[in-house]
Amino acid sequence: MIYLDNAATSWPKPEAVYRTMDTFLREKGANPGRSGHDMAVAAEKVVEETRVLLARLLNAPDEKDIIFTLNCTDSLNLSLKGLLKPGDHVITSSISHNSLTRPLRRLEHEGVKVTRLLPCSEEGFVSPQDIEQAIGPNTRLIAVTHASNVSGVIQPIEEFGEVAKRHDIALLVDAAQTVGTLPIDVQATNVDLLAFAGHKGLLGPTGTGGLYMSKRVEPEPLKEGGTGTVSESEEQPSGRPYMYESGTPNTVGIAALGEGLRYLMSRTLADIQTHKKTLLDRLLDGLAAIPGITVYGPRDRARRLSVAPFNIERWSPDEVGAVLDQAFDIKVRAGLHCAPAAHKVLGTYPHGCVRASVSCFNTLDEIDFLLGALEKIAGTEPPRLTADKTQSSSVSAH
Numbered sequence: 001m002i003y004l005d006n007a008a009t010s011w012p013k014p015e016a017v018y019r020t021m022d023t024f025l026r027e028k029g030a031n032p033g034r035s036g037h038d039m040a041v042a043a044e045k046v047v048e049e050t051r052v053l054l055a056r057l058l059n060a061p062d063e064k065d066i067i068f069t070l071n072c073t074d075s076l077n078l079s080l081k082g083l084l085k086p087g088d089h090v091i092t093s094s095i096s097h098n099s100l101t102r103p104l105r106r107l108e109h110e111g112v113k114v115t116r117l118l119p120c121s122e123e124g125f126v127s128p129q130d131i132e133q134a135i136g137p138n139t140r141l142i143a144v145t146h147a148s149n150v151s152g153v154i155q156p157i158e159e160f161g162e163v164a165k166r167h168d169i170a171l172l173v174d175a176a177q178t179v180g181t182l183p184i185d186v187q188a189t190n191v192d193l194l195a196f197a198g199h200k201g202l203l204g205p206t207g208t209g210g211l212y213m214s215k216r217v218e219p220e221p222l223k224e225g226g227t228g229t230v231s232e233s234e235e236q237p238s239g240r241p242y243m244y245e246s247g248t249p250n251t252v253g254i255a256a257l258g259e260g261l262r263y264l265m266s267r268t269l270a271d272i273q274t275h276k277k278t279l280l281d282r283l284l285d286g287l288a289a290i291p292g293i294t295v296y297g298p299r300d301r302a303r304r305l306s307v308a309p310f311n312i313e314r315w316s317p318d319e320v321g322a323v324l325d326q327a328f329d330i331k332v333r334a335g336l337h338c339a340p341a342a343h344k345v346l347g348t349y350p351h352g353c354v355r356a357s358v359s360c361f362n363t364l365d366e367i368d369f370l371l372g373a374l375e376k377i378a379g380t381e382p383p384r385l386t387a388d389k390t391q392s393s394s395v396s397a398h
């Protein structure tokens with residue numbers, strides 16, 4: 001089996017992630033921040049160690065500014081709904097993931113004004129000048145995606161940060177695809193809110209995510225109760241991080257996320273980036289050499305993540321995904337990738353495309369196997385997909 005759907009969630013995980021989930025649940029599976037016994041204290045220590053590692057990775061000045069959430073969507077909802085009030089104005093790009101666009105649409109129905117900027121180039125780049133020009137007296141937030149999960153285009157968030165700083169407006173970055181993949185310094189880039197997933201580039205388990213919040217912003221918590229601190233009060237406590245972490249946390253997931261972080265730090269982001277770039281180069285060059293395949297995304301490979309979106313002439317993306325899965329045991333993602341507007345920019349709406357996305361564990365042999373499979377597919381007629389997306393095809397691995 002070859003897994004190339006790492007932009008959805010990374011797989012496999014480092015061995016220590018699996019081991020820690022098992023041993024943590026067996027040995028430290030108590031409720032942190034509630035009881036004073038040694039098992040609860042040990043659980044809390046592990047959670048706080050992961051928080052410190054995240055703060056170090058992002059160069060956050062205070063680990064209390066890192067809030068644990070369930071996933072990146074959870075972090076984006078907290079940022080947007082906790083900060084924006086009717087009458088506020090927010091500037092965003094039209095090509096974001098629906099984890100950003102849907103909460104914004106809901107807020108718009110409630111009286112928040114939303115400006116959606118089109119990219120300034122067909123490659124999907126958003127212009128800092130366009131952002132600056134859209135700023136008005138009520139602009140409270142700039143909400144952008146660091147890198148597209150469809151085309152991989154990496155936005156210049158440093159320049160967005162300069163605009164935000166100049167106008168004293170908060171900057172929210174959806175870093176679902178970039179934390180654990182690209183180096184990010186929240187202080188140097190003037191980011192106020194950085195939403196991320198624990199289960200993608202950070203190599204942690206699903207059900208983990210986080211939000212960095214600078215001291216300049218104070219979103220309202222979206223949930224109350226169950227913090228284990230200030231038990232005598234009926235009011236939500238006001239200190240970070242616990243005011244935002246209501247209810248028993250995903251301790252086992254956070255413990256394992258810590259191991260994902262340790263793995264990344266020991267191997268180094270730079271080394272992982274180089275490895276992924278080697279895989280991406282082979283993949284993009286190979287795809288470009290197969291007749292009938294169209295590849296999308298920025299031409300400048302230094303400005304794109306290791307995702308390769310493509311289509312095969314006459315074939316629908318679903319047909320390619322199904323044949324890769326069923327005839328070759330290769331896992332990719334086909335369709336609109338929760339980001340229909342990004343596909344409109346690429347010209348691939350409404351059917352979308354096929355996306356292969358690599359992780360630090362993929363190999364050149366796996367990329368070559370995918371390319372070999374695509375060569376066979378591109379020379380044949382598409383199969384008929386049944387309603388459950390199984391296929392009958394003349395293409396086989398052998």
Ligand SMILES: Cc1ncc(COP(=O)(O)O)c(C=O)c1O
Pocket residue numbers: 007008070071072073074097099100145147148149174176177196197198209
């Ligand atoms: C750009 C982007 N934003 C947000 C998300 C949502 O992340 P999560 O599944 O952790 O909520 C994704 C997931 O693919 C993404 O690619």
